[in-house]
Structure formats: structure tokens, C-alpha cells
Amino acid sequence: MAKTDRRVQRTRERLQRALIELISERGYDAITVQDIVNRANVGRTTFYLHYSSKDELFMSCHEAVVSKFRLCPLSREDLLSPEAPPEMVSAYRHLEDARALLSPIFLSYVKDSPLILRRIHDRCARQIEACLRTAFAEGAITIPLDVLANYLTGAQIALVQWWLEEHRPYTPEDLAQAIHHLQRAAIREAFNLRDSNQASRCFAERAGG
Amino acid sequence: MAKTDRRVQRTRERLQRALIELISERGYDAITVQDIVNRANVGRTTFYLHYSSKDELFMSCHEAVVSKFRLCPLSREDLLSPEAPPEMVSAYRHLEDARALLSPIFLSYVKDSPLILRRIHDRCARQIEACLRTAFAEGAITIPLDVLANYLTGAQIALVQWWLEEHRPYTPEDLAQAIHHLQRAAIREAFNLRDSNQASRCFAERAGG
DNA sequence: AACAACTTGAACGAATTGTTCGGGAACGTC
DNA sequence: GACGTTCCCGAACAATTCGTTCAAGTTGTT
Numbered sequence: 001m002a003k004t005d006r007r008v009q010r011t012r013e014r015l016q017r018a019l020i021e022l023i024s025e026r027g028y029d030a031i032t033v034q035d036i037v038n039r040a041n042v043g044r045t046t047f048y049l050h051y052s053s054k055d056e057l058f059m060s061c062h063e064a065v066v067s068k069f070r071l072c073p074l075s076r077e078d079l080l081s082p083e084a085p086p087e088m089v090s091a092y093r094h095l096e097d098a099r100a101l102l103s104p105i106f107l108s109y110v111k112d113s114p115l116i117l118r119r120i121h122d123r124c125a126r127q128i129e130a131c132l133r134t135a136f137a138e139g140a141i142t143i144p145l146d147v148l149a150n151y152l153t154g155a156q157i158a159l160v161q162w163w164l165e166e167h168r169p170y171t172p173e174d175l176a177q178a179i180h181h182l183q184r185a186a187i188r189e190a191f192n193l194r195d196s197n198q199a200s201r202c203f204a205e206r207a208g209g
Numbered sequence: 210m211a212k213t214d215r216r217v218q219r220t221r222e223r224l225q226r227a228l229i230e231l232i233s234e235r236g237y238d239a240i241t242v243q244d245i246v247n248r249a250n251v252g253r254t255t256f257y258l259h260y261s262s263k264d265e266l267f268m269s270c271h272e273a274v275v276s277k278f279r280l281c282p283l284s285r286e287d288l289l290s291p292e293a294p295p296e297m298v299s300a301y302r303h304l305e306d307a308r309a310l311l312s313p314i315f316l317s318y319v320k321d322s323p324l325i326l327r328r329i330h331d332r333c334a335r336q337i338e339a340c341l342r343t344a345f346a347e348g349a350i351t352i353p354l355d356v357l358a359n360y361l362t363g364a365q366i367a368l369v370q371w372w373l374e375e376h377r378p379y380t381p382e383d384l385a386q387a388i389h390h391l392q393r394a395a396i397r398e399a400f401n402l403r404d405s406n407q408a409s410r411c412f413a414e415r416a417g418g
Numbered sequence: 419a420a421c422a423a424c425t426t427g428a429a430c431g432a433a434t435t436g437t438t439c440g441g442g443a444a445c446g447t448c
Numbered sequence: 449g450a451c452g453t454t455c456c457c458g459a460a461c462a463a464t465t466c467g468t469t470c471a472a473g474t475t476g477t478t
Contacts, residue, residue, distance in 0.1 A: 003446090005444090005445065005446080005454065005455065006444085006445070006446090007443095007444065007445065007454080007455055007456070008454090008455075011455085011456080029320070032433080032434065032435090033434080033435075033436090034433090034434075034435095042456085042457090043456060043457045043458065044435095044436090044457090044458090045437085045438090045456075045457065045458075045459095046455080046456055046457070048435095048436065048437080049455080049456080052436090053435095053436095113323070114317035114322070114323055115317070118317075121367070121371075125371075142390065143387045143390060143391065144379070144383075144387070146377070147368070147379070147384070147387050148387075148391070150367065150368055150371045151364050151367070151368050151387075151388070151391050152364075153367070154363060154364050154366070154367020154368055154370070154371065155360050155361075155363050155364030155367065157363070157367065158330070158359065158360070158362070158363020158364065158366065158367055159356070159359055159360050159363055161363070162334075162359045162363065168355070170353070170356070175356070178352045178353070178356050178357075178360075179360070181351065181352060181398055181399075182352065182357070182360050182395045182398055182399070184398070185394040185395050185397065185398035186391045186394050186395060188394065189390055189391060189393070189394035190390075190391070212477095214423065214424065214475090214476065214477085215475090215476065215477095216423080216424050216425075216474095216475065216476065217423090217424075220424085220425080241464085241465065241466090242465080242466075242467090243464095243465075243466095251425085251426090252425060252426045252427065253426095253427090253466095253467090254425075254426065254427075254468085254469090255424080255425055255426070257466095257467065257468075258424080258425080261467090262466095262467095
């Protein structure tokens with residue numbers, strides 16, 4: 001249980017801060033290890049004592065950022081409800097508010113955004129997969145869980161990218177609702193669930209006629 | 210209009226071929242300009258006479274690759290069929306074959322790959338939107354067409370990325386089938402269809418009545 | 419055959435990477 | 449507050465890779 005040496009903490013903090021500053025100034029690719037240690041006022045030897053490469057430092061930086069893209073655990077009711085869960089709606093409102101802050105990442109203005117996006121994607125996919133596994137523990141599966149999880153995640157992220165990029169007229173509520181319905185349909189398909197509520201009047205009419 | 214010198218054509222062809230070969234052997238990142246000119250049997254000076262960087266050479270190669278991402282127009286029957294359309298399956302087989310060639314684009318190893326990906330996405334989204342518009346001309350829409358088109362496209366591309374990245378055990382057929390089912394579910398949701406055959410007749414009846 | 423355009427190899431400076439030292443400073447512990 | 453341990457530093461090193469220059473040779477075009 002030895003605590004990390006303060007010097008170590010300081011050094012890592014300085015390196016991380018320096019990298020983040022430099023990224024916002026010139027982009028990831030244009031930065032060398034030398035640039036980082038210059039900005040951080042740290043010896044280059046020291047850099048390699050803590051990180052084996054620029055990429056590794058970058059990964060350690062965005063732990064905090066990526067970890068904020070956490071999904072609340074979604075229950076079976078949430079997933080199948082006719083209305084989008086309130087957390088989802090508020091998440092989309094938050095996205096719209098933080099648009100200026102997030103668009104550099106989501107729209108690939110920064111060179112390294114694919115990297116971050118991939119991490120966010122992976123994280124979300126794993127979480128969704130876990131949610132699905134517990135929410136639909138019993139029952140036949142027509143589509144592998146990891147495929148489904150990555151489908152749902154990819155669709156959602158892609159749609160958010162598109163939404164942020166084009167200045168479409170849709171409100172966060174519109175989008176959350178649409179995505180929720182589409183995802184619910186996918187989940188129903190995967191677990192072979194029938195519609196219970198709000199059945200199509202079309203089908204009813206036809207059956208009656 | 211002056212034709213391009215044959216020597217120029219030959220040189221560029223050799224360089225492109227060499228790069229593609231090397232990509233499939235060790236991946237994009239591990240290749241240097243020197244490697245390319247070695248394989249192509251071309252002077253390094255010559256390389257820089259034609260391309261300013263490895264990325265630029267790669268971009269000159271990608272035209273053929275990207276142009277293969279053309280979707281055949283999908284009919285209503287294709288979209289709602291219980292089996293994935295054969296063109297889709299063969300497209301996924303092709304993807305698997307060209308894996309080494311495509312990874313640099315799909316996994317963002319190349320600087321401009323987000324741009325290329327966006328173009329592919331936009332093109333596919335527009336095509337799908339057009340297909341949907343003609344295939345489901347009449348009938349209620351619960352989800353805006355552009356949202357639906359971008360959802361379907363984003364999900365598909367994201368899933369392909371994931372498939373290429375991880376060495377998952379799924380065959381092209383598996384993936385095509387899964388995606389087809391998920392997308393069919395989304396389309397049914399958007400157009401309020403419950404069962405493919407019955408639903409289409411249902412719509413006909415409604416339209417007729 | 420003649421001329422222009424292309425290709426070549428060698429060589430160069432510049433940048434970057436990752437590593438090795440020994441001396442010195444800061445830290446946690448007692 | 450003293451002491452041993454851990455960490456930081458700077459300089460220097462070899463090894464790559466990059467992009468450019470130049471003179472000389474080779475090939476396509478007309």
C-alpha cells in the first residue's frame with residue numbers, strides 16, 4: 001500500500017497537462033516527445049521513466065474524459081419502454097449544451113479524435129452488452145450479444161456525430177426518442193420479442209377485415 | 210491534351226502496388242518510404258517526385274477501393290426479406306478479403322481517413338435514404354427519413370469497423386445476416402410495419418381502401 | 419536522331435527516437 | 449531533524465527516418 005511518490009504524481013500531471021495543451025494548440029501528430037518535456041519542464045529521460053511513448057501518455061490523459069461517457073445501467077423496462085428513458089433525454093440535452101466542447105472530438109477536428117472515439121465506443125459497447133446480458137438473461141438470442149452491442153453503440157455515436165455536424169432542426173428530445181425506438185426495435189429483433197403495447201392499428205384492421 | 214509519360218505511369222503503378230502489398234503484409238504503420246521504394250524497385254528520389262508522403266500515395270490508391278462501396282439500389286422486398294440480399298453477403302465477403310487494404314481507412318491509421326469515412330458515410334446515407342423513399346413511398350413515417358438513413362449507415366459502418374478490428378469469429382455471412390435483421394427491424398419500426406409480408410399487403414389495402 | 423522528360427544513386431542536414439550514465443535533489447520514514 | 453531510498457536531470461549516444469540536392473545516365477516522344 002505504498003502511496004505513489006509525490007514527485008511521480010507531479011511529473012505525470014505536468015506531462016499530461018503539457019500534452020493536452022499542445023494538442024489543443026497544434027494537434028496530436030505535430031507533437032514530439034521533446035515538445036512535451038519542454039512544455040512540462042521535465043527531462044526527457046524522465047518521460048521514458050513513466051511512459052513508453054506519446055500514445056501511452058495520451059491514453060493516460062483521456063482516462064477522465066472517456067470515463068464520463070458512462071451509461072446508467074439500463075433495465076429491461078427502460079429498454080422496452082415506449083418512451084425514451086429520462087436519463088437518455090437529459091444526456092442528449094447535455095450533448096447539445098456541450099456541443100462546442102465536444103465537436104472537436106466528435107467531428108474529428110483534432111487528429112486524435114478517432115482514438116478517443118474508439119475508446120468511448122468500446123466502453124459503451126461493453127456496458128451495453130453487460131446491460132443486455134443481465135436484462136435479458138433468459139430467452140433465445142437470434143443475434144450474438146457483442147454484435148448487437150456494437151451495432152447499438154455504433155449507430156448511436158454515428159447519429160450523434162451527424163446531429164452535431166449538420167445543423168438539423170431536431171431537438172434533443174426528438175433524437176433521443178428516435179434512437180430509443182430504433183434501438184428498441186433492434187433489441188426486440190435480437191431477443192425475438194413481440195410487440196405488447198400500442199400494436200399497429202394497421203395490423204388490427206387487416207385482421208378484422 | 211498531353212498524355213502522361215509511360216514511365217510516370219509505370220512508376221506510380223509500381224509504388225501503389227508495392228504499398229498495397231506491404232500493407233497486407235505488415236500493416237500501414239510499419240511501412241517506411243524506404244520499404245516502398247525497395248519493394249517497387251524505384252529510387253527514393255523518384256518517390257518524392259511523385260508523392261510528397263506515404264499518406265499521399267495511399268490516398269492515390271484509395272480511389273478504387275472506395276468506389277467499391279457502392280450500394281445496389283435496394284427494393285422493398287430486399288429490405289424486408291427474412292434473408293440478407295445476396296449482394297450484401299458478397300459485399301461482406303469482399304470486405305473480408307480486402308481486410309488488410311481497408312483497415313488503414315476504417316481504423317483511422319491514415320491522417321485523412323476520417324474524411325474518407327465521412328464521404329463513404331454520406332454517400333451511403335444518401336443512397337439508403339433514396340432507396341427508402343422510393344420503397345416506402347406511401348405510408349406513415351414515425352421517424353424522419355434522414356435520421357433513419359444515418360442510423361442505418363452509421364450502424365453498418367461502425368459494425369464493419371469493429372469486425373475488421375477485432376478478430377472475431379464471425380463469417381461474412383453471419384455478419385450480413387445479423388445486420389440485415391437489425392436493419393429490417395429498424396425499418397419496420399420507422400414505417401410501423403410488423404411482419405414483412407402481411408405488413409406490405411396491409412399497406413396496399415390501406416392505400417387502396 | 420534529337421530533345422525533353424524521367425529516373426537514379428549517393429550524399430547531406432535535420433529531426434526524432436529510445437537508451438545509458440553519474441551526480442544531485444526530493445521524498446517518506448524513523 | 450537525519451538518513452537511506454527513490455526519483456529527477458542533463459548530456460551524450462547510436463540508430464532511424466525524412467526530405468532535398470545534384471550530376472549523370474536512361475527512356476519516351478516527336
